[in-house]
Structures are given as structure tokens and as C-alpha cells.
Amino acid sequence: MALRKIRTGKDPVLRKVCKPVNDINDSFKTLLDDMADTMYDADGVGLAAPQVGVLRRAVVIDVGEGLVELINPEIIETKGEQKDCEGCLSIPGATAEVIRPSYVKAKALNRDGEEIIVEGRGLMARAICHELDHLDGILYVDKAVGEIQY
Ligand code: NI
Numbered sequence: 352m353a354l355r356k357i358r359t360g361k362d363p364v365l366r367k368v369c370k371p372v373n374d375i376n377d378s379f380k381t382l383l384d385d386m387a388d389t390m391y392d393a394d395g396v397g398l399a400a401p402q403v404g405v406l407r408r409a410v411v412i413d414v415g416e417g418l419v420e421l422i423n424p425e426i427i428e429t430k431g432e433q434k435d436c437e438g439c440l441s442i443p444g445a446t447a448e449v450i451r452p453s454y455v456k457a458k459a460l461n462r463d464g465e466e467i468i469v470e471g472r473g474l475m476a477r478a479i480c481h482e483l484d485h486l487d488g489i490l491y492v493d494k495a496v497g498e499i500q501y
């Protein structure tokens with residue numbers, strides 16, 4: 352188990368657009384393992400590679416339904432709308448309401464380089480949207496519909 356430092360606040364790495372993953376090699380798989388360890392250690396439900404300082408398109412999510420690793424993910428379908436409170440390991444102690452789709456379908460690669468389809472409703476849909484936003488340098492506070500609560 353290896354933990355990586357979670358970048359927070361105004362760290363500029365959080366505002367960059369990440370590059371696609373071209374080569375899922377051993378060091379990249381170690382990164383995925385470390386991202387999951389770091390997410391669980393911090394009691395998060397998702398973590399994106401830029402949050403540990405790596406500008407590549409990869410996220411890990413576990414909303415209590417098991418670990419999902421998404422490499423080069425893209426949202427291909429959304430339905431509905433949900434408004435709920437959201438937080439982020441890179442913005443400790445804050446929450447705000449964000450409107451997200453209530454259903455999301457995404458395609459991605461798994462660590463074996465195979466294309467996978469992931470569907471999420473409720474919190475999973477929210478987590479997919481939140482983590483994929485990180486890959487484009489977008490933080491949930493950019494989309495908050497109300498006051499940010501500390
Ligand atoms: Ni986040």
C-alpha cells in the first residue's frame with residue numbers, strides 16, 4: 352500500500368487539462384493502486400489522477416459498490432437531474448450543492464486495456480461526473496448552485 356499526496360486548494364495542477372493514457376504499463380498500474388489506497392485512506396468516494404499530481408486521464412471511484420477504475424473515460428449518455436451536496440478531497444472541509452445528471456453512462460478502458468461501459472445512478476452518477484471534470488481542470492465549486500459551506 353502506498354499513499355500519494357493529495358493536491359489541494361489553489362495547486363495549479365488541479366486546473367490543467369489531462370492527457371490521454373497511451374500506455375497502461377506497470378508504473379501506471381502502480382499509480383492506479385496508489386490512487387485507490389489514497390482514496391480509501393482519505394475516506395473519499397473518488398479520486399482523479401491530477402489530484403495526486405499526475406496529468407493523465409484516469410480516475411478511481413468506489414461509492415460502496417466496489418472499486419471502479421476508469422482510464423480515458425468519456426460520458427456517452429446522461430439522463431435526468433439531481434441536486435445534492437458535493438465535496439472534494441482537494442477542497443478539504445467544504446461542501447456545496449451541485450446539479451448533476453441522475454443517470455450517467457460512460458465508456459473507458461480498464462487496466463487490461465479493454466473497453467468497458469459503466470452506468471451510474473444517484474451517487475455513482477454524481478461521482479463519475481465529478482471525477483471526469485477533474486480531468487479537464489474543473490472543480491465542483493465552479494458548478495455550485497448555492498453558497499459554499501465550510
Ligand atoms: Ni474532487
